Amino acid sequence: MEQKTLILGVIGADVHAVGNRILDYAFTQAGFKVINIGVLASQEEFIQAAIETNADVILVSSLYGHGEIDCRGLREKCQESGIGNILLYVGGNLVVGKQDFAPVERLFKGMGFDRIYPPGTMPDVPIADLRQDLGLV
Amino acid sequence: MEQKTLILGVIGADVHAVGNRILDYAFTQAGFKVINIGVLASQEEFIQAAIETNADVILVSSLYGHGEIDCRGLREKCQESGIGNILLYVGGNLVVGKQDFAPVERLFKGMGFDRIYPPGTMPDVPIADLRQDLGLV
Amino acid sequence: MELSGKKMDQEVFQRQREEVLAQWSTGKEVNFEEAVAYHKALPKSKVMAAKLAEGKAKGITYTQPRAGVALLQEHIELLRYLQDEGGADFLPTTIDSYTRQNRYNEAQAGIEESRTIGRSMLNGFPAVNHGVTACRRLMESVQVPVQVRHGTPDARLLAEVTLAGGFTDFEGGSISYNIPYSKDVPIATTIKHWQYVDRLVGLYEENGVKINREPFGPLTGTLVPPSISHAVAVIEGVLAVAQGVQSLSLGYGQCGNLVQDVAALQTLPVLAEEYLHKLGLSDVMITTVFHQWMGGFPQDEAKAYGVISWGAATAALGKATKVIVKTPHEALGIPTKEANAAGLRTTKQVLNMLKDQTFPQTEELALEKKVILAETRAILDKVLELGEGDMALGTVRAFQAGVIDVPFAPSRFNAGKILPARDTTGAVRLLDFGNLPFDEETKSFHQERIAKRGRDEGRDPSFQMVIDDIYAIGKGMLVGRPRP
């Protein structure tokens, strides 16, 4: 089967690197091609990497609480850059504070993300979703 | 000043003895005459002790959660026994479970208690109240 | 019947049995042979002694909450919640205070009132009133062993009903469920009543059914020096084994000083084995139970979590087989199921983080162990001396003489002369020895330690120190220092 390409990174001024390392390892183990742009990644860096590698999915992490500010407009920028239909996943501790997940999910759905993951999501969950969304099952 | 007499005891099937020991010591130190009928005390024992010693106040402890059942009718029994106007104080962990104190206070006021104390009351509080209620200040 | 520590005569037992089973209507439900068959059909995972043996071998510390409400369905829901959401390894059924005093009529009123108003008016589960079938419904609704926990001086009918009902563990003993739990019951009476309970357990054992027995370690829960509770635990263990008990969990209530608590946990089985051996009693399985701090708790839940965790850490470092868990509601009232499960999860987190760590054997620990061993032996040897070799007789006489003396106990058969206080490191020592048969070396050890605290605090040791210590943990301290 053809190998699907994922862009992985931690958006904004966020430096939380541990989860990113584990996701990189887990997605690679699961058979995906992982382009890891690491922490402190801007929206532009995500998009550029996706265009350059003809990626299938952008997976955005945000742990530090500014996710709401940092992710706004990413879908629109993708559209402007001609990859408007790329799958966008986001996960981590997306907002400031301990909040119910349902409104957070709605918020990020509204911003154009396809899948939104609550804090502490284990890698097997997005791996299963990727397989489904990419028609690998 | 004349020494006032207090009846002290732990009502019902309740065996919590530690607070009782401390109250006995503290009220005695504060100059009261303490008749301590101890734990596992019935309503009748409280009343009998009060009549025998011509006591000024009955102080009921209930720690174990059955206070509501055990204290019902005490005021009425006092009335029947001719000491209907004796001061009745009650304290401890009066009901089953962690509950707001306001409704508990109302409940025991309704049963005819003059003063009701929340869990963990320190002896200086009832001592000050006793002095006030008995006109010792 | 004359008092002695010997095995009950079978005929005497049978005669009593008829009376006991007639004390309340549910006694009629008890059929021993049928109950033995019921137990034999239980899966091993619901048998306390089997799971304890596994834990002991593997060095696991299990968790157990306290819990009980008036009505069966609610009680089942409560226990399932503690099992599923709290991860309790063992479940309890805490019995209400009327049943503990054999006041089954009042318990019945409590059940009915609870039904009417829709919340539990009782502080526990009235198992006698509910009867054998109800108990079995409970057993069948949960996955782990269930123990009866109570505080009943005369627990004969309770034992009959609950053991027939499928419980595989029964807490209590003639001293530990008398002295802290009653005012007027002679010790000779409770010894006899508990010999009945132990003999009943022995009968189950003889019929191939494992029932664990657990003397109640913490007594009054308030500044009880380890040697006092150890002496009681050993006596109750010896009395139980004499009646045929095969599996014993010996308990101890946390005092708060780590070294003293670890020393206490490590010496308890040593002493029990020593005296069982000395009295020619057969080998039994001995496990240990550690109770998180049993005295007054802080009202604030965050602080209560701290106390709970420190108890969990001590249980893990002392390698207790089981820890009995407190809840963040402790100071205020019987906990909700949520608070109870929270206490369990806090405990479990700490146990898991510490399970592979050990407390090193050090000089300080060796000293504490030496002290506890010497004191407990002094008490127990005196008990045997007073009893002319008989533990039961010796116990009655020892209480009369104040040779065993439990602080803050309500019973008038307890001398009530000793006064415990913490030393400057928080270890529980004695300020007044009453008539405890300690030698001068032991006494001066206590005196020096307490004197040191007095110097640190600039005051003479007195009853005020004891009061301060009683309040201390509730106020966020261990040692009740004078307020600055």
Added chain:
Amino acid sequence: MELSGKKMDQEVFQRQREEVLAQWSTGKEVNFEEAVAYHKALPKSKVMAAKLAEGKAKGITYTQPRAGVALLQEHIELLRYLQDEGGADFLPTTIDSYTRQNRYNEAQAGIEESRTIGRSMLNGFPAVNHGVTACRRLMESVQVPVQVRHGTPDARLLAEVTLAGGFTDFEGGSISYNIPYSKDVPIATTIKHWQYVDRLVGLYEENGVKINREPFGPLTGTLVPPSISHAVAVIEGVLAVAQGVQSLSLGYGQCGNLVQDVAALQTLPVLAEEYLHKLGLSDVMITTVFHQWMGGFPQDEAKAYGVISWGAATAALGKATKVIVKTPHEALGIPTKEANAAGLRTTKQVLNMLKDQTFPQTEELALEKKVILAETRAILDKVLELGEGDMALGTVRAFQAGVIDVPFAPSRFNAGKILPARDTTGAVRLLDFGNLPFDEETKSFHQERIAKRGRDEGRDPSFQMVIDDIYAIGKGMLVGRPRP
């Protein structure tokens, strides 16, 4: 300017200062002489170094939370709440992540958006944007010393504004606020920037104002072996003292194994004093800071309380001068003030219960200390060798060579070759040494310990073990055992 560990030239400093103060409008508010006068008028109870000195002398372990929100009034309310309801001994001001990256425009947008929607949109207090006067309003609203806590590679302006604003303690350092907090910033750059900060503190000291400095001990917070964080702490301490810093708090993040953590706390000041002495630097006051577990937390609050309490117990037994407190919300998001105060009260309860207890010096402890001392010395001696006696130069070269290597760090100037994993008792060891300059004896110690764990778990040590350990505490364990 060439890199060296020597004291900054005053002229160079002054020239830079003009640039720094021009980076954002609030720089204009800074007036050094006036700030010195402001500090001198502060009551002693608000001066960190003074209170730390008292605690060190008395053996007290103080508590400090982390906290910061976007708006001044809300931030003041938050800190007062933590002081009054949490009983915090020291207060923090945690800086938001935009400010940490010197993105003051974004921080400004965050402030304005927070004003509009009425909740903090920033994960900290943007002190530069708020400016000197606002900081002083804060100082005047609380009763205890306040420290700046951040994670800013270039914190020069932040230091100028906050120190002029009356803060008496400033966290961070050239390595600890670079390697875990950035991706692309060369170490030589942050060394220079932090020499500026330290020199500024030195100037305050020369003018009679006490400012405490605290390198950030835990680094990435995730399985950092003590010798790595100790080496970094000592380097940052040495670099700071060279610029005139007089009062140093050295930090360490809990690993979870009690013996290793106590050993780490006991060796940290020893090593710092040793290298300060070796480099001919003057005597300074050294205190220790213990961070409750800095890696992934359990989401369940009850379990989080267990982790918090175990951190508190370790801080107390290790006699840290200060403990930085986590909250029951840790795994999920910036805590509410209530959750934050709860973490403080849990911690305080445990600290109080343990403050008079000590962890005994045992063989196991001696061994851990020996290992930490040997490893840290091996790293530091190599750093000095690479730097031809100069700590600053040596540090840059050591990172290039992987002689210092921080696990899981985002910085591309960090080798990222070592792999830590727990041994079977939960102590953090090394599975892969990368280029750490350890001798064979040390290496085989680690290998043996990890091999033992492998045998216990029936698997070969591998990256999977590391992953399991990263998740372990969050899942209620310490050691990440394979699921059964």
